[in-house]
Amino acid sequence: MSETSTRQRLLDAALNLIWRSSYGSVGVDEICQLADVKKGSFYHAFKSKSDLAAAAFEYYWEHTCSRFDQLFSPELPPLDRLTGYCKLIITNQKKQYKIGGKVLGCPFSSVGCELSTRDETVRQKAHELSIRIVKYLESAVHDLMQEGLIETADAAEVAKEIYAYSTGVVTQAKIDNDIKSVERITPGIFRLLGIKNLVRK
């Protein structure tokens, strides 16, 4: 078995296990077992558990960013980009809910929140990824303003607000373990943007 496959299986296992519970409650042994990798190989591939966590963030982002590129294509009407963003989050959460019966929330903000006061490497990575996501949102917000569909304001600021709201909704849905409440993400973003037509298809 090649090294890259070992790494990848570890990343996959770590991502799944940690997303489903938490960083603190998942041990290296457990990750190794799921990945079918022996402990020695783990520490050949990663220098520490938190190193793995940071790498898993990046790994998950690589999975996601191609969808973001499609979703936020400048070809699309900016409002569709935002509703597509909401839809992605909602279907993603629903998918995980169907598998395990639990709302898992956002892996970045969940683990980022758990570790950001303890592990600077992971915090930095979570911070970096949030910036990337906000960039996508910002372009859509900017175009909405340029097209006169929403009131002009600081697009970067509004994008950060949308992102904070999104993660807030998803985190709250996790705490409530209520999958329906994830859908609150769409009308809330509309309200933030000052768009009246909430029942838009």
Added chain:
Amino acid sequence: MSETSTRQRLLDAALNLIWRSSYGSVGVDEICQLADVKKGSFYHAFKSKSDLAAAAFEYYWEHTCSRFDQLFSPELPPLDRLTGYCKLIITNQKKQYKIGGKVLGCPFSSVGCELSTRDETVRQKAHELSIRIVKYLESAVHDLMQEGLIETADAAEVAKEIYAYSTGVVTQAKIDNDIKSVERITPGIFRLLGIKNLVRK
């Protein structure tokens, strides 16, 4: 030393330690040491670590709810109640930041998020507390609508959106470790409510 004082010191210690790092990274021994309580006494006062965490939630709320009662007094103009709510969060975060140089975020949503897929007792408690907070917000939103200061809508829904946004902002500030960004809470809530005058004193 009486039992109640033992309990209280344990709650205080647990709250501080867990808020400053995370549930998973704080051990029972560490909590006992800070509280100056021996392990046997710990397990006399609480039946488990997660039992303590749930109790610490309630303990923190008891600390906070009296301020909420003042803040959300029906005597006050509803908009002042909301700005007071924002101010409370901001000063609270700033205070903790000055002490430890780190943005600590909301203890309820941080720990709630960390444990909600692992510990049903804690999840339930975090859920319950979020409902209480939303109730306060809802009354202010309701009154804002009644006074015609904002557009009429489902007050309960808007209150949940405000709460989700608040926790999202604070969590993101924790991940960014950027105390300034906590202040985003106020303009964001104004935007959610559709209130134009963002530079209001």
Added chain:
DNA sequence: TTTGCCTTAGACCGACCGGTCAACTACAAT
């Protein structure tokens, strides 16, 4: 003073933690 009960002390438990290490295998270059 004796009794009985709530509280505290701290030694102790086995399990598990993250991490290390020396031995080994597979394979490519010489």
Added chain:
DNA sequence: ATTGTAGTTGACCGGTCGGTCTAAGGCAAA
């Protein structure tokens, strides 16, 4: 054939984990 190197293995480490247990302390009622 020999050497070098990358990858793998699993036994092993000291420390810490959450939690238990028994003995003793503190104190009120009798």
